Amino acid sequence: MKRTIVVTVLIIFCFLLQSTVFHAVAFGGIVPNLLIVLAASFGFMRGEKTGLVIGFFCGLLMDIFFGEVIGFYALLYMYAGYANGKFNHIFFPEDVKLPIALIICSDFCYSLVCYVLMFLMRTRFHFGHYFLYVILPEIVYTIVVTIFLYPVILWINRKLEDSEKRSAKKFV
Secondary structure (H helix, E strand, O other): HHHHHHHHHHHHHHHHHHHHHHHHOEEOOOOOOHHHHHHHHHHHHHOOOHHHHHHHHHHHOOOOHHHOOOHHHHHHHHHHHHHHHHHHOOOOOOOOOHHEEEHHHHHHHHHHHHHHHHOOHHHOOOHHHHHHHHHHHHHHHHHHHHHHHHHHHHHHHHHHHHHHHHHHHHHO
């Protein structure tokens, strides 16, 4: 129950940061994708199921407030969380290279799918321009923010795991 409340607050907090604060300090209209960082982080920290559920709710928030169709972003974030959950067995909290590499891949795949389904299907074939001026800056901006956000998410996850272990010992 405690984990559910904390993760819900974290999702809402990251959504509000992404949609308000970072829109105010956007570089060329580009904002970091905090929700993909959150879904990917919990995916490889906690596993496929947790990544899938957190990704779904992150995407659902994006769909409700910014989407044209309910479910599009939910599906993308859900896949990102699930795919990152596949790497749970090689996750080490001390190693930052794997999470950053996975977040880069997740953000790139997310942006690529958005381009294909939102622009390419409407016969806008300017992939070079989109890659250079949207995808690449968003990935860089997301990684810069990840360097500061990931340790916070890791710390919260450790505190929740410690709390769960303490409460489990009470019942034994």
